[in-house]
Amino acid sequence: MTSKKGLPPIVYIAGSLALAGLGYAVYNKLNTAPAPIVTTGDRTSTTQVAFDVPSTVPTGTIVKIGGATSMVQFNKALKTGFEQKFPGVQALTLASSSNRGLADVAAGTIDITGVSRELTAADKDRGLVAVPIIKDKIAIVVGKNNAFTSGLTSAQVAKIFTGEIKNWSEVGGKSLPIRPILRPIDSGTHQSFQDLGLQEKNFGSGGNFKVLERDATTPLLQALGNDGIGYATYAQVANQSTVRVMAIDGATPELSGYPYRRTLAYVYKHPPNDAVKAFLGFTTSREGKELISQQSQNK
CATH class of the missing domain: 3.40.190.10 (Periplasmic binding protein-like II)
Incomplete structure (x- = not known):
């Protein structure tokens, strides 16, 4: 009895599956939005995205x-x-x-x-x-006349903004109530800081907590006074003369060990x-x- 010529069944099936997979890959590539590719590191991102550098742009754009x-x-x-x-x-x-x-x-x-x-x-x-x-980086800031001049640990920061630590004396300062200044709930900085700094807990409320009506850094800095503490984009507060940026876990925002990065x-x-x-x-x-x-x- 003679055998029929042609590929063995297992080879034929494998080849068919491979062609089907290639077809799906091509279809998927053509129908998926281009995704950004971001380099890692502490310096400015050298982002590469699927957008061509324009040579001209129509007038009126x-x-x-x-x-x-x-x-x-x-x-x-x-x-x-x-x-x-x-x-x-x-x-x-x-x-x-x-x-x-x-x-x-x-x-x-x-x-x-x-x-x-x-x-x-x-x-x-x-x-x-x-x-x-x-x-x-998100900076933690106090008013320049705040009597507390030391740094904080990230654990202390979390407890301050959740309301577990209520007085500056609990972190080595003078006996004075701490007044956390919060950005509005729809603020991206507010949400980022909750994710990065509150150790999976929620912000505190009531008592000395103050929630800003709009998401802006200037009103936050003005609200700090001598007892407040707040958070803001580092680039917006680094050269401000009315506030002091705090070291966290021994590192200031320009150093690699700083914890609040986004x-x-x-x-x-x-x-x-x-x-x-x-x-x-x-x-x-x-x-x-x-x-x-x-x-x-x-x-």
Whole structure:
């Protein structure tokens, strides 16, 4: 009895599965939003994203940018650079908060939003895509006339902001109630600091706790007085003459051992429109990265 010619069944099946897998990979690549690739480290991120650096941008192009107040300085620098490089275009910027900006992008009322927190699964389900631009630190600050001049441990910080530690004498200072100053709940910095600094607990409430009505750093600094303690983007407070940035676990924000680190990003809704492509192409270009780096160093 002679055997039929051809591939053995097991080889035929394996080959079919391989071809099917290749076809799915190609389909998946063509139908998946391009994801940012971010380098690690403590210095400015050299982000690589799937946006081409524009050589020209049509006159009359308008890109609307909103979101986190911690992104204001980067928004302004990139707006100026973008408009100077491409005459006749406009970048309209208005800061609110990370959550408000994400809602506006999802609704299509703005094109891009700055965020100071990670995207949630719900954010991603709405088609939102983050483009990380820089590593950032959250500073813990007190008023310059606060009698407490030592540093804190991260455990002490957590207990202060959860309300377990209520008096400066409990951390080695004078007997004076501690007054934690909190940003609004929709603030990205508020949410990031809860994730990074509160050890999976919630912020305290009542008593000496004060919650700001809007997400802005200036009102927070003004509210500190001689007994308050708050948190803010380091770049916004490093050169402030009215406050003192505290060392945490023996490290100040410019040092590698500092514990409160996060990533700032721009977010758009997939698929990006032409204005988004142009602005993020400029932002992730060599020129855009230099502007971001300059702002991070001008603390």
